Amino acid sequence: MSYSDAPGSSSKLSSGQGQRISVPDGWKWTDADSRYGDDYRSGPKQDGDAPLGILTYLEGKKFLGGGLNMLFRPNNIVAGANTDTFPNPISPPPPQLPNNNVLEINLFQETLTFSTAIGQSIPNRGFKCQGDICLNAIMYVQTVNDVTNCKTGLSDSQCPSAIHAENGMFVHVPATDKDPVVGATINRLGSIPHGVSINLQGLEETAVVQGAPQITPRPNCTTPTRFIQSTDPPEAFPALVAANDDTARIPQNLDIFVKTGTITDEIMADPTTVLRTVNQSRNILSTLTLTMSTSDQTANVPSGGGVTNNAFLAGTAVGKSNASAASVDFTLWIETVGYAVPLPAGTTLKAGTPVTVPFEGITYTLTPPKDIVVPAGGQSIPVQVTELQYFQMVVLQFGILSWPHPTVSTLKPDAWSVDQGDAAWNGL
16 A cells, blocks of 8 residues: 655645545645735734644654553443353453453554645634744544454464554644643543543644653553442452453453463563563664553543543443543654665666565655665665654543553554755765
């Protein structure tokens, strides 16, 4: 699947090639007063487009990859409603503890697509002493398929099952100095078809750190905790132990996954283990980290952010919700990764003529600035591309417990261009 910035469209994918994000031809957000000329302009004057900041790393790109997802969900006993069945009998039957829930573990494939900037200047009006500001944003679409293969213990199922879809925007918000007093931030505004809307915030981090990200271990971050006090005995969660194959868990028997190393006790206790393991074989040159949360305190911003659930998820009272989302925390690592991309052996690359080279999951379009004779023994070009990793923790609430719902993923761009003026051609 190749990404193309087609003429006459803000951003779109080639026809028939999956996710597409586009806006009408020539459409771009600006302040409404500007159509009357300068005599009526009341908003902030913006020369050119409002900045995207670090979102320029994502703008107009499509990323492919995958990782691991864990989800505790309710296990009910309503006649005809409980569709969870298991190869091995579970005891005691639901909704008795510990089987009032099902732990679902997914090895997944993901597509994450970003549009080009939608705003020339998206005006937010200040009140009294706070001046107006200009925002800019990119739209995104995320789709996730479960590809867990219980025969191989890998993420290579030939019968993918859709398990998540999300659309929204990443918004760059400039710093303000009156009310609120806060540095530049990034918002992630997302909608999920279960009936959840999220607004995450995070201070824009511009410091690039050399090398791979330092992904802090989060031991036992998947163990549910009480948000309602109770005199009941502490809960046990046998599904978090791989050897227990008689629990309410999907997949129930994890022997093959333990053997391949894709689902283990260590990973179930701390899914960030997956990211640290995969990074051992990646050539990460530098990292930019963005930390976001629906909690203003966690995000280090004065106010704002949050999660909204529909009526079904929220339920009618505290402790009676049907797995309502309480919070979302998200860390995105924007990484520069180096590759030695092989040039077609025994050929002559013509100046200004693009050549397509698929390599390690990325389709490269290489346009040399001069004729290059590639020897029969082969030659490579050093290319630096933008890749992503993230750790997301959603907290769901049902019963008296908060149930962790973690996701980890590593993503590559589906396509990358090396133009004539790219420094990668130096020395060839």
